[in-house]
Amino acid sequence: MTSEILEKKDLIKADPVFGQLSFNDHEQVVFCQDKDTGLKAIIGIHNTVLGPALGGTRMWSYQSEWDALNDVLRLSRGMTYKAAITGLNLGGGKAVIIGDAKTQKTPELMKRFGEFVHTLGGKYYTAEDVGMDTADMDLVRTVTPFVTGISEEIGGAGNPSPITAYGVYMGLKAAAKYQFGTDDLRGKKILVQGIGHVGETLVDYLAKEDTNIVISDINEERLEVVSKKYNTTIFRGVDIFDEDMDIYAPCALGATLNDVSITKLKAKVVAGAANNQLADETRHGAMLKDSGIAYAPDFLINAGGIINVYTELESHDRDWIIKTTENIYNTTLDIFKHAEVNGYTSHQSALSIAQQRIDDRKKGIKK
Numbered sequence: 001m002t003s004e005i006l007e008k009k010d011l012i013k014a015d016p017v018f019g020q021l022s023f024n025d026h027e028q029v030v031f032c033q034d035k036d037t038g039l040k041a042i043i044g045i046h047n048t049v050l051g052p053a054l055g056g057t058r059m060w061s062y063q064s065e066w067d068a069l070n071d072v073l074r075l076s077r078g079m080t081y082k083a084a085i086t087g088l089n090l091g092g093g094k095a096v097i098i099g100d101a102k103t104q105k106t107p108e109l110m111k112r113f114g115e116f117v118h119t120l121g122g123k124y125y126t127a128e129d130v131g132m133d134t135a136d137m138d139l140v141r142t143v144t145p146f147v148t149g150i151s152e153e154i155g156g157a158g159n160p161s162p163i164t165a166y167g168v169y170m171g172l173k174a175a176a177k178y179q180f181g182t183d184d185l186r187g188k189k190i191l192v193q194g195i196g197h198v199g200e201t202l203v204d205y206l207a208k209e210d211t212n213i214v215i216s217d218i219n220e221e222r223l224e225v226v227s228k229k230y231n232t233t234i235f236r237g238v239d240i241f242d243e244d245m246d247i248y249a250p251c252a253l254g255a256t257l258n259d260v261s262i263t264k265l266k267a268k269v270v271a272g273a274a275n276n277q278l279a280d281e282t283r284h285g286a287m288l289k290d291s292g293i294a295y296a297p298d299f300l301i302n303a304g305g306i307i308n309v310y311t312e313l314e315s316h317d318r319d320w321i322i323k324t325t326e327n328i329y330n331t332t333l334d335i336f337k338h339a340e341v342n343g344y345t346s347h348q349s350a351l352s353i354a355q356q357r358i359d360d361r362k363k364g365i366k367k
Contacts, residue, residue: 015066017029017069020066020069020070020073021070022069022070022073022074022077023073024046024073024077025046025047026044026045026046026047026073026076026077027045027046027047027048028043028044028045028123029042029043029044029045029069029072029073030042030043030044030045030116030120032113032116034109034112036108036112037106037108037109037112038099038104038109039097039109039112039113039116040065040097040098040099041057041095041096041097041098041113041116042068042069042072042095042096042098043072043093043094043095043116043117043120043124044072044073044075044076044093044094044095045076045091045092045093045120045123045124046073046076046077046079046080046091046092046093046094047077047080047091047092047358048091048123049091049358049361049362050083050084050088050089050090050091050357050358050361051083051088051089051090051091052090052091052122052123052124052125052313053076053079053080053090053091053092053093053123053124053125054079054083054090054091054092054093054124054125054126054127054148054306054309054310054313055075055076055079055092055093055094055095055124055125055126055127055129055306056094056095056126056127056128056129056132056149056305057094057095057096057097057113057126057127057128057129057132057136058071058075058094058095058096058097058129058130058131058132059096059097059098059099059100059101059104059105059130059131059132060096060097060098060099060101060130060131061098061099061100062096062098065098068096068098071096072094072095072096074254074275074276075094075096075275075276076092076093076094077092078092078094078275078276078298078299079091079092079093079094079299079306080092080354080358081299081350081351081354081355082299082300082302082303082306083303083306084354084355084357084358085297085299085300085303085331085350085353085354085357086300086303086306086307086324086328086331087324087357088306088307088310089314090306090310090313093123093124093125093126094129095113095117095124095126097109097113097131101130101131101132105131105136107139110136110139110140111139111140111142111143113140114126114139114140114141114142114143114144114147115143115144117140117144117146117147118143118144118146120146121146122145122146124146125146125147125148125313126140126146126147126148127147127148127149127160127305127306127309128149128159128160130196130253133159134149134150134151134156134158134159135151137149137150137151137156138150138151138154138156141154141156148309148310148312148313149305149308149309149312150312155312156309156312157308157309157311157312157321158308159197160304160305160306160308160309161196161197161198161201161305162201163304163305163307163308163321163325164198164201164273164302164303164304164305164308165197165198165199165201165202165204165205165273165304166201166205166304166322166325166326167301167302167303167304167305167307167325167328168198168202168249168251168271168272168273168301168302168304169202169205169206170301170325170326170328170329170332171271171296171300171301171302171328171329171332172185172202172247172249172269172271172272172296172301173185173329174296174328174329174330174332174333174336175247175269175270175271175294175295175296175332175336176188176247176269176271177333178294178332178333178336179268179269179294180246180268180269184209185206185209185210185211185247186209186210186211187210187211187212188211188212188246188247189211189212189213189214189244189245189246189247190206190211190212190213190214190245190246190247190248190249191213191214191215191216191235191240191243191245191247191248191249191267192206192213192214192215192216192249192251192272193216193217193240193248193249193250193251193252193256193272193274194216194217194250194251194252194253194272194273194274195215195216195217195219195222195223195226195251196217196251196252198251198273198302199215199217199249199251199252199273200226202249202251202273203215203226203230203232204230207230207231207232212233213230213232213233214232214233214234214235214243214245215227215232215233215234215235216234216235216240217252218252239264241260241261241264241265241266242264243266244266245266245267246267246268246269247267247268247269247270247271248265248267248269248270248271248272249270249271249272249273250270250272250273250274250277251272251273251274252274253274254274254275254276254277254279254298255276255277255278255279256274256277256279257270257277257278257279257284257288257295258279258280258284259279259283259284259287262284262287262288262291262293263287265291265293267293268292268293268294269293269294269295269296270288270293270294270295270296271295271296271301272298272301272302273298273301273302274298274302275298275299275302276298277295277298278295278347281347281351282348285345285346285347285348286345288345288346289339289345289346294336294346295345295346295347296332296335296346297332297335297346297347297349297350297351299350300328300331300332300335300350301328301332303325303328304325304328307321307324307325308321308325335349335350335353336349338352338353
């Protein structure tokens with residue numbers, strides 16, 4: 001036991017949760033710690049107006065606990081709007097576990113995390129995200145029913161990554177249609193940044209359209225494997241934003257679109273799977289718009305995963321999953337048209353439509 005308890009004057013200096021820039025009227029933030037397993041986790045529940053909060057659990061070696069808090073706040077908010085814009089009766093939530101998934105994740109840690117999820121009584125359903133897989137969700141399922149993305153063998157929808165990639169592909173094609181007048185991607189140079197489960201599947205879709213694909217990732221071994229499998233070019237430069245390209249598809253971590261990168265970006269379309277791609281939603285959304293770059297809002301086009309796991313809460317078949325994910329194409333085009341008519345950025349347009357659905361539900365109007 002430590003005797004180093006902060007005095008009031010020192011506690012004031014520590015930025016409280018409500019003072020975080022990413023705090024956006026979140027309903028609940030839960031800090032979870034277990035000494036025996038080494039678990040340190042944060043669950044963020046942003047909004048439950050449309051239904052229980054649903055969002056994956058990310059395990060990452062954050063530089064600080066404040067970085068982890070900032071991430072879970074931003075990600076949970078994004079899930080609210082992802083569900084709303086897609087027409088699902090779900091709220092937004094997310095969880096982060098602080099640590100290296102390769103060396104610190106254990107069955108005991110995952111079960112302990114599941115027990116914390118269970119204490120929320122169904123207000124939050126977890127699923128897989130960065131550093132997690134279906135097997136981890138199966139472990140969580142042994143201690144709580146409030147988990148999605150479990151394996152098909154035990155009645156789940158399975159790995160959501162392929163459907164997530166399909167939705168991103170639909171959104172990318174729609175953005176190309178808006179920007180270039182056609183969704184035929186033949187000959188287009190597309191840089192895919194991040195070739196995890198979703199990124200690689202996106203590469204697979206793009207390769208079938210005879211596109212010129214350049215891939216980038218921090219994992220050199222994976223780059224070589226994916227490059228040989230799909231006959232793609234590996235980016236060997238210093239700064240990907242100096243690369244000539246038609247479409248930029250960020251599929252790793254967020255905030256790659258910022259003051260510096262946007263001024264360099266040569267692509268005319270941005271459409272990828274990463275969450276929170278805009279470092280600052282307002283400023284960088286406007287910078288993309290002013291630069292004539294068509295940005296497909298990330299929380300819209302990467303919604304395939306949540307569509308997939310939603311079927312574990314509501315009885316829908318595979319055809320419904322595919323059709324609903326395909327509709328991301330139409331919704332993306334609608335967003336661009338709505339933004340053009342109203343003088344919005346595409347991100348503002350998507351947010352306003354999603355928020356309107358939430359506001360309508362508060363008034364008892366179902367959409």
